[in-house]
Amino acid sequence: MSEEIKVQLTTKPGEKPDSNNLSFGKYFTDHMFIMDYHKDKGWYDPRIVPYAPIVIDPAAMVFHYGQAVFEGMKAYLTDSGKVLLFRPDQNMKRLNRSNDRLGIPEVDGEFVIEAIKKLIEVDKSWIPTEKGTSLYVRPFIIATEPCLGVRSSYTYQLMVILSPVGAYYSSGLEPVKINVESSYTRAVRGGIGFAKAAGNYAASIKAQENAKKEGYSQVLWLDAIEKKYIEEVGSMNIFFKIGGKVITPEINGSILEGVTRSSVLTLLQEWGVPVEERKLSIEEIYDAYKEGNLEEVFGTGTAAVISPVGELHWNEHTMEVNNGEIGELSQKLYDTITGLQSGHLQDTRNWTMTF
Amino acid sequence: MSEEIKVQLTTKPGEKPDSNNLSFGKYFTDHMFIMDYHKDKGWYDPRIVPYAPIVIDPAAMVFHYGQAVFEGMKAYLTDSGKVLLFRPDQNMKRLNRSNDRLGIPEVDGEFVIEAIKKLIEVDKSWIPTEKGTSLYVRPFIIATEPCLGVRSSYTYQLMVILSPVGAYYSSGLEPVKINVESSYTRAVRGGIGFAKAAGNYAASIKAQENAKKEGYSQVLWLDAIEKKYIEEVGSMNIFFKIGGKVITPEINGSILEGVTRSSVLTLLQEWGVPVEERKLSIEEIYDAYKEGNLEEVFGTGTAAVISPVGELHWNEHTMEVNNGEIGELSQKLYDTITGLQSGHLQDTRNWTMTF
Numbered sequence: 001m002s003e004e005i006k007v008q009l010t011t012k013p014g015e016k017p018d019s020n021n022l023s024f025g026k027y028f029t030d031h032m033f034i035m036d037y038h039k040d041k042g043w044y045d046p047r048i049v050p051y052a053p054i055v056i057d058p059a060a061m062v063f064h065y066g067q068a069v070f071e072g073m074k075a076y077l078t079d080s081g082k083v084l085l086f087r088p089d090q091n092m093k094r095l096n097r098s099n100d101r102l103g104i105p106e107v108d109g110e111f112v113i114e115a116i117k118k119l120i121e122v123d124k125s126w127i128p129t130e131k132g133t134s135l136y137v138r139p140f141i142i143a144t145e146p147c148l149g150v151r152s153s154y155t156y157q158l159m160v161i162l163s164p165v166g167a168y169y170s171s172g173l174e175p176v177k178i179n180v181e182s183s184y185t186r187a188v189r190g191g192i193g194f195a196k197a198a199g200n201y202a203a204s205i206k207a208q209e210n211a212k213k214e215g216y217s218q219v220l221w222l223d224a225i226e227k228k229y230i231e232e233v234g235s236m237n238i239f240f241k242i243g244g245k246v247i248t249p250e251i252n253g254s255i256l257e258g259v260t261r262s263s264v265l266t267l268l269q270e271w272g273v274p275v276e277e278r279k280l281s282i283e284e285i286y287d288a289y290k291e292g293n294l295e296e297v298f299g300t301g302t303a304a305v306i307s308p309v310g311e312l313h314w315n316e317h318t319m320e321v322n323n324g325e326i327g328e329l330s331q332k333l334y335d336t337i338t339g340l341q342s343g344h345l346q347d348t349r350n351w352t353m354t355f
Numbered sequence: 356m357s358e359e360i361k362v363q364l365t366t367k368p369g370e371k372p373d374s375n376n377l378s379f380g381k382y383f384t385d386h387m388f389i390m391d392y393h394k395d396k397g398w399y400d401p402r403i404v405p406y407a408p409i410v411i412d413p414a415a416m417v418f419h420y421g422q423a424v425f426e427g428m429k430a431y432l433t434d435s436g437k438v439l440l441f442r443p444d445q446n447m448k449r450l451n452r453s454n455d456r457l458g459i460p461e462v463d464g465e466f467v468i469e470a471i472k473k474l475i476e477v478d479k480s481w482i483p484t485e486k487g488t489s490l491y492v493r494p495f496i497i498a499t500e501p502c503l504g505v506r507s508s509y510t511y512q513l514m515v516i517l518s519p520v521g522a523y524y525s526s527g528l529e530p531v532k533i534n535v536e537s538s539y540t541r542a543v544r545g546g547i548g549f550a551k552a553a554g555n556y557a558a559s560i561k562a563q564e565n566a567k568k569e570g571y572s573q574v575l576w577l578d579a580i581e582k583k584y585i586e587e588v589g590s591m592n593i594f595f596k597i598g599g600k601v602i603t604p605e606i607n608g609s610i611l612e613g614v615t616r617s618s619v620l621t622l623l624q625e626w627g628v629p630v631e632e633r634k635l636s637i638e639e640i641y642d643a644y645k646e647g648n649l650e651e652v653f654g655t656g657t658a659a660v661i662s663p664v665g666e667l668h669w670n671e672h673t674m675e676v677n678n679g680e681i682g683e684l685s686q687k688l689y690d691t692i693t694g695l696q697s698g699h700l701q702d703t704r705n706w707t708m709t710f
Contacts, residue, residue, distance in 0.1 A: 032413060053410045054413050055408045055410055058408070059493075059518075062417070063423055064495060064556070065556035066552070066554045068419070070419055138414075138419070138503060140418060149379045149380050149381075150556055183545055184546075185544065189579065190540030191540050191541075191542075191558055191579065197554070197558075198421030198553075199553065201421055205422065205457065205507055208505070209458055224545060224546065225579070234505070
């Protein structure tokens with residue numbers, strides 16, 4: 001795609017939020033990127049316009065049949081005033097995998113990255129610089145055709161919105177309490193669990209809210225078939241350090257192929273930490289805990305980066321992990337990845353894109 | 356809820372479509388119903404307004420995390436000029452079951468039915484009367500809060516839109532070809548399969564499109580765990596007549612509890628046809644076919660009412676059902692249910708609501 005991106009600047013720039021009190025995804029910048037799709041035209045009319053509500057038919061298929069996918073990444077401002085994006089090519093590849101599963105047309109990933117760069121440049125003054133903050137980038141695609149027949153929509157809109165964010169958990173990098181969910185399931189093989197699709201999150205909210213009421217930050221999902229194997233935690237991948245080895249569930253079609261997950265695997269291999277990607281049951285975790293071998297547990301995801309788990313609750317069992325404190329490896333991974341993302345550590349892996 | 360429903364009539368009534376060429380869910384009437392929800396206020400401001408695109412923040416949670424549920428029912432105009440709705444109380448009960456699973460607040464079903472009646476009265480002239488046509492009623496609820504944190508939205512909008520429709524399949528009541536889907540799955544126990552949630556349909560589209568390319572109208576879903584037991588077909592429940600007995604999958608948490616399904620079960624019992632609701636494997640169907648006992652297969656749903664299946668394709672096996680013709684029982688069920696729905700048959704079961 002080579003169409004020029006038109007830019008229409010706002011005449012009423014908004015007030016920037018207090019960088020020390022951002023929370024996650026509550027504030028949005030002055031502009032957004034939009035691109036339309038029609039089955040006879042392909043993607044067309046890429047444009048940057050003032051951030052504003054969109055006008056959409058109540059019969060638009062996204063409201064009825066949920067054709068909606070998204071991505072998430074973070075932009076940082078370096079000390080020298082450049083913008084850094086972390087592995088955006090990986091997000092674009094995943095976006096197209098999600099599109100394929102949901103029957104949404106492919107996008108030109110390189111073009112969308114150019115659009116994202118251009119949008120961030122326009123709203124560069126919105127990138128917060130306090131420790132732990134960044135500009136969260138949310139590309140998403142929705143089905144816009146007004147039609148109640150169940151099929152792929154003929155029209156879509158791809159949008160990118162930007163949100164200055166603080167740490168995902170209001171507590172910052174603090175160990176969280178997790179509840180192992182034994183009734184509800186998130187996804188199953190043959191389904192859409194590997195896609196970053198709106199419907200997966202809708203399926204997760206009820207268990208999440210129940211867990212919150214009981215004092216847990218997130219739920220740990222088990223597989224839908226045997227209700228035994230670890231899948232992921234809330235909206236993150238999960239890692240367990242057991243007896244010096246790090247184990248994470250293998251990619252199986254129902255868990256999300258996280259970009260942070262992949263980066264953590266690469267770092268651990270480089271550091272010489274033994275790593276296994278494989279099926280891992282909740283019983284194995286509990287046995288390791290009883291034997292005193294459950295050393296660290298942490299979630300990985302773009303929003304939280306690394307989220308140490310201080311307590312794991314499974315039926316009548318409560319497993320305290322690392323005395324409820326941040327583990328050494330969790331801290332090192334967090335420091336390394338946020339260091340690379342913010343430009344404080346040198347990128348030797350061609351992971352960051354600077355502009 | 357007792358708030359008065361405000362009515363703002365359109366000043367530009369639309370042109371009505373040709374009743375002989377309606378297709379499904381393509382045309383919409385002059386007005387729509389809207390009601391808002393805020394967690395501190397509950398449902399408020401119920402109103403009938405001219406049908407128009409809605410204005411919604413691009414960060415609205417429905418676009419990102421898929422909190423969206425819907426219902427579907429049909430309104431008919433009787434020969435004496437009254438409007439008939441078919442078991443709307445059942446739709447409202449299911450809507451609240453869907454709401455509960457998706458973390459969406461409960462609605463007052465009776466109030467929503469009143470709103471639907473009022474809306475239909477306003478747009479009564481849009482109800483088509485040709486055989487096979489009706490006014491499709493689509494209530495739906497979407498999460499509207501602009502926020503990228505994953506949780507239940509604090510705000511929602513319930514809307515009702517109306518669409519004059521023809522037969523769901525352009526071919527009318529003609530037997531369709533169905534492909535048994537062996538790779539993709541629709542839902543699993545513990546998930547949201549029983550809810551009329553947008554995300555379920557998003558998960559189904561890819562298999563559906565693949566089947567279409569091969570010349571099939573719909574896919575028959577198997578259970579996600581053993582990939583063996585019949586679940587439902589496309590967006591309908593399914594029934595098999597085998598050796599004089601009618602069998603349909605039991606309600607198991609992953610299939611939709613159809614209103615037409617329930618009505619068919621009642622009618623069959625009244626007619627003295629032996630009926631079983633139970634687990635039913637695809638092998639059992641194939642065995643019955645080989646023995647010459649697979650007499651009829653039909654889907655049930657609000658959109659198509661009864662959809663006879665003329666051919667079932669499972670891996671390398673093609674099963675022709677009833678010589679590819681409409682079965683006697685399928686036809687009788689179709690005639691009875693559409694007869695009750697349109698007021699041509701007398702309602703002795705308190706199923707219809709007249710106004």
